[in-house]
Amino acid sequence: MTTKNPASGREELSHLIISFYEKISSWEHAVVRGTGLSPAQMHAIEIVGHHEQSLRMKELAEHLGVTTGSLTVMVGRLEQNGFLERRPHESDRRSLLVTLTGKGRKHFKKHHQYHLKLSEDVLAALEPAEQQHFIKALGLIVKRL
Amino acid sequence: MTTKNPASGREELSHLIISFYEKISSWEHAVVRGTGLSPAQMHAIEIVGHHEQSLRMKELAEHLGVTTGSLTVMVGRLEQNGFLERRPHESDRRSLLVTLTGKGRKHFKKHHQYHLKLSEDVLAALEPAEQQHFIKALGLIVKRL
DNA sequence: TCAAACATCTTGACAATCAAAACATCTCCG
């Protein structure tokens, strides 16, 4: 009855997407609590950590979806607290490169482990046969969105 | 090669979850732009709209995952801008019930349509045969998380 | 009845964010 016709599938999916989003959001909040970092700050560290080849402020701002003005204050705080540092760009004197400090890298790695744990929990909800199916489907969706 | 062993599946899924989350987040931002509402405000309206049986401030705060103190200011602004109103609880004089105004309901409905459109776009990335599969899997995941 | 629990609001503080403007630097066209 919930999945018989296309219209109700759409409604159902809409609710599921919202619930999923909210659960991830509060999971992130919980995981980040006690690190002294906000979710937004952790997100910045994640992006820098995943790149590992110093990004410019502009690039990081784009990845985060914020203006460079917002990023200035955020990176300023993260730098003050020793999670990352700004270094001059070798060839473009307008630009600064953002990199993780040792402390920043440590937090990044730990957080990444949490994400892997989350993925495990997600997969645990599915039959082994469904797991690759789901990953593939989500891949298609992310590519399309 | 990316999906052969369980470990890399976990890594892959982790990336996909992050990407999916980010895409939903920026989609929401874009959809809300120009309504005069922030994503957080729209979210509050959505929750009230979906319930439709007036919630108390406390309940709404729990659904949103914020303290009642935070909610006071948020609802205050939404009330000032005519999206919702506070009415005294019939039997508990400590409580206030939050309901949508006509204007609030109008925005709620429009936003809900956007969500349905998003769901459609998500489904469009999959073969018809996969669609119910995906909805079911996401349902299991959300239930488990 | 009255103490404890509860619902809300207020206050004070800070983080996140934007837009717009100020600077410095770079690039490219004439």
Place this chain on the structure above:
DNA sequence: CGGAGATGTTTTGATTGTCAAGATGTTTGA
């Protein structure tokens, strides 16, 4: 080559979202 326009960053001023702690009023249960 030189200057105009593009680009990258920061600053400033404003708004929103958030919390914790405390104030106020209400309800509940022993």
